[in-house]
Amino acid sequence: MSKEIIKIEDLKREFTMGNETVHALRGISFSINEGEFVTIMGSSGSGKSTLLNILGCLDQPTSGTYDIDGLAVRNLSKNELATIRNEKIGFIFQSYNLLARTSALENVELPLLYNSKVSTEERKERAIKALEMVGLGDRMDHTPSQLSGGQQQRVAIARSLVNNPVLILADEATGNLDTRTSYEIMSLFQELNEKGITIAFVTHEPDIATFSNRTIVLKDGNIIKDYLNKEIQSAATELALLPVEDH
Amino acid sequence: MRLLNLIKIAFKAIILNKVRTLLTMLGIIIGVASVIAMLAIGEGSKESIRNTISSMGSNMITVRPGEDDRGPARGSGGDVQTLTLKDYEVIKEKTTLLSYITPVVNGGGQVINGSNNWPSTIYGVNPEYLNIKVVGLQSGSMFTDAEVQSASKVVLLGQTVVDNVFPDGEDPVGKMIRFNSIPFKVIGVLEEKGENTFGQDQDDVVIAPFTTVQKRILAIDYLNQIMASAVSEDDAPEAVTQVSEILRTQHKLTANEDDDFTVRSMEELISTFSSTSEMLTILLVAVAGISLLIGGIGIMNIMYVSVKERTKEIGLRMAVGGKGSDILMQFLIEAILISITGGILGVTLGLGSTIFIEKFLHWPTSVALYSIIISFAVCAVTGIFFGWYPARKAAALDPITALRYE
Numbered sequence: 001m002s003k004e005i006i007k008i009e010d011l012k013r014e015f016t017m018g019n020e021t022v023h024a025l026r027g028i029s030f031s032i033n034e035g036e037f038v039t040i041m042g043s044s045g046s047g048k049s050t051l052l053n054i055l056g057c058l059d060q061p062t063s064g065t066y067d068i069d070g071l072a073v074r075n076l077s078k079n080e081l082a083t084i085r086n087e088k089i090g091f092i093f094q095s096y097n098l099l100a101r102t103s104a105l106e107n108v109e110l111p112l113l114y115n116s117k118v119s120t121e122e123r124k125e126r127a128i129k130a131l132e133m134v135g136l137g138d139r140m141d142h143t144p145s146q147l148s149g150g151q152q153q154r155v156a157i158a159r160s161l162v163n164n165p166v167l168i169l170a171d172e173a174t175g176n177l178d179t180r181t182s183y184e185i186m187s188l189f190q191e192l193n194e195k196g197i198t199i200a201f202v203t204h205e206p207d208i209a210t211f212s213n214r215t216i217v218l219k220d221g222n223i224i225k226d227y228l229n230k231e232i233q234s235a236a237t238e239l240a241l242l243p244v245e246d247h
Numbered sequence: 248m249r250l251l252n253l254i255k256i257a258f259k260a261i262i263l264n265k266v267r268t269l270l271t272m273l274g275i276i277i278g279v280a281s282v283i284a285m286l287a288i289g290e291g292s293k294e295s296i297r298n299t300i301s302s303m304g305s306n307m308i309t310v311r312p313g314e315d316d317r318g319p320a321r322g323s324g325g326d327v328q329t330l331t332l333k334d335y336e337v338i339k340e341k342t343t344l345l346s347y348i349t350p351v352v353n354g355g356g357q358v359i360n361g362s363n364n365w366p367s368t369i370y371g372v373n374p375e376y377l378n379i380k381v382v383g384l385q386s387g388s389m390f391t392d393a394e395v396q397s398a399s400k401v402v403l404l405g406q407t408v409v410d411n412v413f414p415d416g417e418d419p420v421g422k423m424i425r426f427n428s429i430p431f432k433v434i435g436v437l438e439e440k441g442e443n444t445f446g447q448d449q450d451d452v453v454i455a456p457f458t459t460v461q462k463r464i465l466a467i468d469y470l471n472q473i474m475a476s477a478v479s480e481d482d483a484p485e486a487v488t489q490v491s492e493i494l495r496t497q498h499k500l501t502a503n504e505d506d507d508f509t510v511r512s513m514e515e516l517i518s519t520f521s522s523t524s525e526m527l528t529i530l531l532v533a534v535a536g537i538s539l540l541i542g543g544i545g546i547m548n549i550m551y552v553s554v555k556e557r558t559k560e561i562g563l564r565m566a567v568g569g570k571g572s573d574i575l576m577q578f579l580i581e582a583i584l585i586s587i588t589g590g591i592l593g594v595t596l597g598l599g600s601t602i603f604i605e606k607f608l609h610w611p612t613s614v615a616l617y618s619i620i621i622s623f624a625v626c627a628v629t630g631i632f633f634g635w636y637p638a639r640k641a642a643a644l645d646p647i648t649a650l651r652y653e
Contacts, residue, residue: 053647056566058565058566058646058647058650059647078570078571079570079571079572082565082568082569082570082571083568083570085565085566085567085568086567086568086569087568091566091567093563093650097559097562097563097650099560099563101263102259102263106259110563110564110567111567111568113252113255113256114249114252114564114567114568114569114570114573115568116249116252159567163567163568
């Protein structure tokens with residue numbers, strides 16, 4: 001059996017809103033193994049954003065345990081959490097979150113700026129490699145405003161790859177993109193997954209889930225479904241089947 | 248290494264907002280430049296007062312008749328006739344702290360040489376006068392004690408007088424002139440001293456033996472002044488006390504009677520004028536300091552805007568591993584960079600305007616090193632002080648909220 005990247009047991013998260021306690025997660029357990037491509041689905045209010053924040057070490061659970069890459073996250077200080085985010089996790093957001101007026105290369109370099117073990121030369125080298133992996137080797141000097149939405153998301157993906165994370169967390173990464181570009185991005189995710197990168201992809205679009213090998217469905221803070229995909233669609237094939245756009 | 252990265256990040260943020268940063272800096276630039284220029288002007292005028300007073304003889308002590316604080320309606324001290332030759336002789340005999348002393352009588356009159364004439368002041372003194380006033384001879388020689396004894400009709404002329412009554416440039420030494428229709432033989436010309444700080448022409452003088460001036464010109468038997476020179480500058484205050492005591496005894500003043508004379512040292516004069524210019528300097532620096540404070544508030548304001556505007560960026564930086572301390576340092580460094588750069592530009596501008604003031608307005612200036620160091624230090628402190636709160640605010644942001652901020 002391959003290595004467990006994520007191990008969650010009886011995870012609960014409660015928020016206090018005035019006098020009311022909101023149970024965002026009501027004691028969920030699951031594991032994600034190395035090399036899996038998991039989509040986490042659920043309608044709004046299902047707790048998937050809360051789960052994502054905890055998985056991303058941006059938030060701490062109220063109770064239960066969370067191990068990432070063998071490390072227990074609970075009871076870690078803010079600074080220790082920051083180090084985990086820096087070294088083990090790659091984030092991809094719906095709205096790309098690139099730094100404006102900053103070149104693609106510098107955007108990709110960003111996580112490594114906070115890692116004092118990486119030298120300036122190595123930082124640049126790794127950023128170039130990451131950009132080449134997402135097919136933007138020729139756009140390194142472009143700023144976000146000079147790039148299309150799909151290209152901006154590719155830069156964000158390169159940024160998430162640059163620190164060689166054990167897990168990539170994508171939050172509605174295709175939410176701002178049209179179908180064609182979404183499929184392009186999903187095809188890129190599939191390529192990366194084939195190279196052995198573990199991906200957790202939060203979405204509410206069912207067709208996106210068909211590209212992953214496992215789907216976890218949340219509802220009202222509980223896991224209602226957790227199944228392996230028997231027929232994984234190839235995003236590249238789906239892309240080829242799309243009608244040619246009129247220009 | 249990490250600090251270097253943070254400096255790079257902060258520098259980048261500044262570069263991305265050139266105009267805004269420059270405008271923010273302007274407050275600091277103007278503040279620092281004005282502090283430096285104001286201090287340079289203040290120091291310069293103080294120095295120039297000190298220099299001119301020193302050139303008049305920094306050890307000099309003057310004794311004038313009458314009280315210094317007489318009201319305006321009671322006439323100036325010079326009109327009072329309480330100072331006599333006897334006083335001079337007693338001081339000369341009893342003093343231990345004076346190296347030179349001379350009686351002084353003076354009066355105005357017309358210097359005439361043929362068809363040229365010039366209104367000037369004649370000073371009746373003894374030969375020690377030159378040592379007291381620290382003035383040399385350009386040509387000729389000083390009169391002797393014997394000439395004082397005999398009330399000889401000899402004079403020495405200041406350069407302004409020479410220029411006006413000998414306009415052809417001929418050597419006045421050995422020539423005869425008349426002062427108020429009394430003929431005098433010119434035996435020397437005084438070295439040029441120029442104007443003093445108070446705009447008085449120090450070369451518009453005629454020097455003669457005091458006996459001659461007393462008897463032949465003014466027909467008086469009292470003295471207008473006694474001038475003396477203390478053994479050293481440090482001894483001047485004590486010499487003033489000593490002379491006062493001698494004179495009080497000589498004038499038979501009882502303990503509760505006020506002095507009927509005034510003794511002053513140059514040092515007092517210097518401090519009187521210095522304190523005026525010092526007061527002015529303090530005022531100028533206060534105004535400049537206020538503008539520096541406003542500059543600091545400007546930095547704080549723009550840093551707050553910057554933090555607000557970059558909330559999402561801060562969230563992202565935290566998400567990819569930036570610690571609270573990294574974010575704090577980034578914004579703090581940004582504020583310090585703004586204020587230090589402003590400080591450097593301000594110092595440059597301050598020095599530039601000082602040179603301009605000196606060259607084109609001909610005001611005396613003197614840039615003190617401490618003014619540069621102080622304003623620079625104030626800049627750094629301003630950056631830290633006014634940058635701290637916005638930076639703290641940025642560091643305290645919750646990454647989840649910051650990432651969602653629109």
